[in-house]
Amino acid sequence: MQLDRQIHDKVFCPFISKDEIAHKVKNLSSEIQKDYIGEEILFIAILNGAFMFASDLLKEIPGNIQISFVKVSSYIGAQSSGRVDELIGLNTDLKGKHVVILEDIVDTGITIDKVISLLKSQNPASVEVCTLLFKPEAFLGKQLPKYIGFEIPNKFVVGYGLDYDELGRNLNEIYQLKEE
Ligand code: 5GP
Numbered sequence: 001m002q003l004d005r006q007i008h009d010k011v012f013c014p015f016i017s018k019d020e021i022a023h024k025v026k027n028l029s030s031e032i033q034k035d036y037i038g039e040e041i042l043f044i045a046i047l048n049g050a051f052m053f054a055s056d057l058l059k060e061i062p063g064n065i066q067i068s069f070v071k072v073s074s075y076i077g078a079q080s081s082g083r084v085d086e087l088i089g090l091n092t093d094l095k096g097k098h099v100v101i102l103e104d105i106v107d108t109g110i111t112i113d114k115v116i117s118l119l120k121s122q123n124p125a126s127v128e129v130c131t132l133l134f135k136p137e138a139f140l141g142k143q144l145p146k147y148i149g150f151e152i153p154n155k156f157v158v159g160y161g162l163d164y165d166e167l168g169r170n171l172n173e174i175y176q177l178k179e180e
Helices: 018-035 051-059 110-120
Strands: 005-007 010-016 041-046 065-076 083-088 098-106 126-134 147-151 174-177
Touching: 018 051, 018 126, 018 147, 041 051, 041 110, 051 065, 051 098, 065 110, 083 110, 098 110, 110 126
Parallel strands: 041 065, 041 098, 098 126, 126 147
Antiparallel strands: 005 010, 010 174, 065 083
């Protein structure tokens, strides 16, 4: 049995085990492979959180695929009135490609909406989202992720790529913030 963990000032309890994650990752990879028979996929993983999920998922996909790792950055533009979003690290031409975005978690959906619209401006053949975790109660986005690992309650989680103030990403299972 796994024990609670202290990270910084908070206590987290075991939530999704290593085996449950591995099983779900296999199922997600099978679903994706079934939907893209004969097609080459360009996977775009969102750093930092999706690094572990992307690594495990892509090991289950034996065909020819491409993978790109990107970061979403938001800054106040010199001329513009609002914030400007950009994707850092995307060096691949997306025109005509089937893109699958890999995310660790979709919460409000704001991040993924930004990523989708930035990618769509490059005229890919299609763009879908595959997320390990999804918080339906928090979601305000436009496009529901097509591939969802676990629907979870609207509580903070860490582990398997997800951090709490930069700690916890290395944990091989997912922990949930413990109620006081
Ligand atoms: P969004 O609200 O835009 O869907 O999610 C933005 C980002 O917030 C996610 O990519 C993730 O980095 C972070 N996030 C949302 N919910 C959680 C959570 O429960 N735990 C952790 N560690 N990060 C979260």
